[in-house]
Structure formats: C-alpha cells, structure tokens
Amino acid sequence: MTPSTVSVPRPTPAVLRCRNLEIRPGPMQALAGGRPFELTAREFQLLVALVERRNCVVARDELYRTVWERPMAYRDRSVDVFVCKLRLKLELASPGWVFIHTHIGIGYRFAPERTAIAPERPAIALERPAIALERTAITPERTAIN
Numbered sequence: 001m002t003p004s005t006v007s008v009p010r011p012t013p014a015v016l017r018c019r020n021l022e023i024r025p026g027p028m029q030a031l032a033g034g035r036p037f038e039l040t041a042r043e044f045q046l047l048v049a050l051v052e053r054r055n056c057v058v059a060r061d062e063l064y065r066t067v068w069e070r071p072m073a074y075r076d077r078s079v080d081v082f083v084c085k086l087r088l089k090l091e092l093a094s095p096g097w098v099f100i101h102t103h104i105g106i107g108y109r110f111a112p113e114r115t116a117i118a119p120e121r122p123a124i125a126l127e128r129p130a131i132a133l134e135r136t137a138i139t140p141e142r143t144a145i146n
Contacts, residue, residue: 016051019112020094023051032093042067043086046079050100050110059107083108 016023022031028044030037039047045067050058060079064072072079083100090099101109 016048018051018054018110019097021051021090021099021112023048030093032090035093037089037093039086039089042082043089046082046086047090050108054110057103057107057109063107079108 014024014026016025020033023029025048028041030039030044030047046063049063049066061072063079064076068078087100091097096115097112098115099110099112101111103109
C-alpha cells in the first residue's frame with residue numbers, strides 16, 4: 001500500500017460550530033442558539049457525520065456506513081427516515097434556518113441557509129397521537145338484510 005492510498009481518520013474537534021449550531025461530540029450535546037435540544041444517539045451521529053463534511057454532498061450509503069458501521073442493505077430507507085427526523089428537530093430548534101439539503105438520487109448536504117421568511121409550522125407531535133374510536137351499537141335493524 002502506498003502512502004497516498006492510506007486513509008488516516010481525522011480527529012473530531014471537541015466542538016463543531018456551524019452558524020447558530022454548536023455540536024459537542026464528547027458529551028453528545030447539540031445546542032441551537034445556546035439552547036440544548038434532544039437528539040437520539042443515531043440522530044446525533046448523523047448530524048456529526050454531515051457537519052464534518054459540510055457543504056459537500058454525502059452519499060446515502062456513505063452516511064449509512066459511517067453511522068451504522070456496516071454496509072447498507074438494498075432499498076434500506078433508514079438514512080432517509082433519520083434525516084427527516086433530524087431535519088424536523090433542527091428546524092424546530094432553530095426556526096428560520098434550513099440545514100440539510102436533499103440531492104435526489106445521491107444523498108444529503110449540510111449547508112445552513114437562512115430562509116427568507118421563517119415558515120409558520122403547526123405544532124407537530126413527534127409521537128403518535130391517540131386515536132379515539134367511536135363505538136357504534138349494532139342493532140337488529142342494522143344487521144338485517146333486506
């Protein structure tokens with residue numbers, strides 16, 4: 001192996017800063033405008049992987065190998081699902097900013113951009129809402145076949 005083909009992993013800095021985001025990989029903390037916001041371990045790893053390659057399009061399979069540490073299975077949508085969740089949390093934590101851009105058929109790019117107007121978003125619950133079921137009484141009139 002020649003020296004030019006050896007891949008040396010670069011160390012992750014103690015703090016990654018990008019616009020109003022601050023990411024602290026050691027304690028796994030993410031802050032937007034100085035306020036912490038909650039991320040799952042996978043979402044945090046995905047955010048770090050994207051921020052370390054900011055302004056570059058990162059292929060979905062590369063993100064999968066980096067975050068899940070194994071090759072991506074055919075038609076696996078895990079990266080897309082986690083990017084969607086991460087995108088939502090970033091937009092809620094830092095309104096008026098778009099951080100993650102989709103490059104269809106390729107992957108994602110982390111490049112913070114201010115939106116012209118902060119969009120008004122309805123409150124979105126991240127958990128499934130309880131569904132109320134109505135009970136309908138079955139009477140002989142309803143079950144009769146005419």
